[in-house]
């Protein structure tokens with residue numbers, strides 16, 4: 011009888027994977043180690059090996075399907091061999107396997123961890139998988155590798171593709187830019203000058219087809235309505251994120267409180283870490299790390315904030331596992347610092363860095379990315395003053411960290427301006443009320459304000 | 468099977484070989500005479516070495532203004548020639564070392580192309596290559612002037628670089644770079660020199676204001692301009708004024724007559740006709756990637772007739788190698804807009820980009836600025852208050868782009884590359900003004916000219 015290849019289990023907490031790409035087709039011969047498909051969770055991508063030798067008899071799912079783990083995805087055997095009973099019934103490619111909603115009875119390990127961040131992810135969703143090198147290069151240039159056309163094996167986006175995309179906008183001499191502005195034309199993509207620079211001559215030759223568009227556009231007369239648009243199918247990881255976001259907002263009652271904590275000590279402490287003896291290994295501790303530390307020590311006193319709501323139950327957790335929202339080339343990822351309440355500030359800092367790097371380079375393991383009990387999204391670096399983080403369901407709260415700005419504080423008859431860090435806390439009002447949430451937020455502000463003392467505890 | 472077979476070991480061929488070797492290509496370089504080509508053996512290097520001897524001689528004679536007095540100053544042709552040969556030998560060794568370093572195989576033989584992947588050499592061997600680069604250069608042209616053939620007084624540049632005794636008089640036919648450089652060399656050494664040139668001005672690509680001043684500065688040379696050589700009679704050169712206001716036939720006599728009327732390109736006996744390579748009246752036809760009409764066959768340097776300069780040949784070699792080894796999107800191109808030239812006379816001349824006239828012909832709203840080199844403290848100190856020299860910056864008055872820089876005067880050859888960089892990067896006057904020049908140097912006059920521009 012034919013052998014069944016199933017969607018492998020990727021770590022304990024992953025319930026389903028998206029089948030991104032088939033690398034074989036029905037009728038192909040495969041060996042034990044032949045890669046038959048690329049699959050991904052919302053955190054990382056994996057390759058599936060055949061595990062058997064023989065002919066591919068049937069591919070059960072279409073590319074783009076979200077397939078529960080341990081479900082059959084393909085059958086391998088001798089050509090013409092019968093499929094196992096029940097196999098045919100699954101083989102309707104159009105019907106995507108139902109994505110497993112949060113399993114009602116397993117609160118300890120949320121299926122998909124994901125938090126909301128203000129920064130939109132720019133990935134075109136027709137994403138092809140990208141190699142880690144490609145992703146790192148792309149990220150370093152502010153480019154999204156997954157949006158590119160891949161020329162690597164199986165359409166993978168590789169370093170060369172990223173380089174080509176970067177090169178697509180060749181540098182231009184200042185005089186060429188001025189000439190393009192003067193003529194009202196776009197700079198050509200390729201130049202003939204030094205190192206491929208676009209030169210004045212390139213601009214002039216590219217104007218052979220004169221463009222009257224800018225003038226027409228400016229007067230607004232000859233412009234079609236609504237104008238050209240491009241369509242990109244939402245699929246793969248973007249689809250998972252989209253569904254979870256909608257689920258979060260439609261199944262919870264979100265409510266955001268804004269406050270600010272004095273950041274005088276925070277900045278002092280950070281400055282002293284930075285200046286400390288390198289041998290201590292504390293130079294890299296950031297403001298964000300100290301806030302994460304404060305959260306890890308404060309949550310214990312407010313257990314109703316360190317909780318999940320699953321169906322009709324609330325599960326309060328004894329230990330603190332913090333999800334840290336990370337912006338990566340593939341989109342938002344939320345790695346988890348497990349047992350944060352037992353870690354020192356240095357350990358928290360090191361672990362955050364390790365996880366962020368793993369996410370960026372695509373080497374994070376599924377278990378690095380699941381099991382959070384409370385999440386933190388830090389957009390302070392972008393100068394955001396306050397925002398409404400979206401709950402990482404089934405968690406009941408998420409903390410948004412904003413930028414540091416001077417705030418007026420009354421001192422006797424005087425007003426002084428002291429640096430303060432903005433905090434935006436979203437809660438699920440279905441199970442947490444405003445006052446208890448505010449108490450937690452106040453406790454957190456105090457802890458941050460006196461972070462040096464907190465460290466001594 | 469070689470990746471690239473290069474025919475000719477001049478500045479085109481050996482630089483191409485070096486660059487290709489550095490890129491891991493398997494390269495064969497075929498040279499029938501000496502590595503370094505005309506440039507090293509019969510061109511740039513020997514002429515500059517001898518010109519330096521002449522300039523040193525002149526400094527020794529005229530150092531009084533600077534408080535230096537030398538007596539019994541003499542010039543020894545034998546010693547100068549020996550030093551010239553030593554320089555050439557050293558540099559040839561350097562090229563041979565580079566070829567070894569980059570694992571380029573060098574064959575000493577005359578090459579002929581059999582087909583687009585096969586070359587045979589005069590030693591009876593045949594060689595296979597994926598690509599062929601033709602870099603066979605040029606040789607002195609011999610015009611059919613009556614009495615020139617087999618005339619013992621007549622020499623080419625090659626012959627003049629190998630003379631054993633000093634002439635007392637020299638007639639140079641041709642007022643181009645090669646002719647004027649030799650004229651300056653021998654005139655500085657006290658030889659009576661006459662230059663007979665058909666055109667109304669020497670060095671055709673020079674700025675039209677600078678050229679007459681250059682002639683004035685080369686006051687030890689007798690220039691006969693607008694004159695056509697009719698025939699030679701031993702060392703006597705008969706010529707007539709070409710212009711209408713001609714004052715008839717004239718003649719001048721020299722111990723030696725240098726034929727410097729141009730170069731003929733080495734396209735013969737290479738198998739080009741059989742292969743079907745497109746050879747135009749001005750050399751092998753190539754595109755901006757140095758490709759000929761035959762795929763896999765490239766041509767670089769003098770033999771293309773595009774720019775008869777050593778550094779152009781080298782750059783073409785780099786471009787050809789890039790066309791072979793680089794992916795299409797990062798292939799380099801040959802550009803001619805910013806190739807500098809230098810005439811190593813005493814004083815020198817140099818330029819890059821457009822002259823004022825060329826810019827006007829191109830329809831630009833030309834704005835120029837000229838500054839005498841005496842404005843530079845260093846130039847004044849080292850050359851005196853009456854020393855000739857100026858720099859002219861040519862710009863586009865509409866876009867303020869620097870279009871050309873032309874200069875003449877002592878040492879200008881060493882600073883023209885800076886102007887080439889400005890033009891290659893399309894700098895505008897305001898941007899170039901921000902560049903800091905070391906003080907005191909003669910190059911600062913370029914900066915002064917930029918600031919004088921309104």
Ligand SMILES: Cc1cc2nc3c(=O)[nH]c(=O)nc-3n(C[C@H](O)[C@H](O)[C@H](O)COP(=O)(O)OP(=O)(O)OC[C@H]3O[C@@H](n4cnc5c(N)ncnc54)[C@H](O)[C@@H]3O)c2cc1C
Pocket residue numbers: 474475476477478479480497498499500501503504505506507509510511512514576577578579602603604605624645733736737767768769770774775776777778779780811
């Ligand atoms: C007197 C003089 C002074 C000059 N001064 C300067 C100067 O100051 N600055 C400057 O930039 N330029 C100068 N030039 C010009 C410069 O020398 C040439 O532009 C330059 O040498 C061209 O290089 P190339 O590689 O194209 O050819 P070449 O240097 O001519 O080299 C071609 C080589 O190919 C070899 N060859 C030819 N046919 C074959 C064959 N069939 N098989 C094998 N080998 C073959 C030849 O032996 C030769 O070595 C001067 C030229 C002369 C004559």
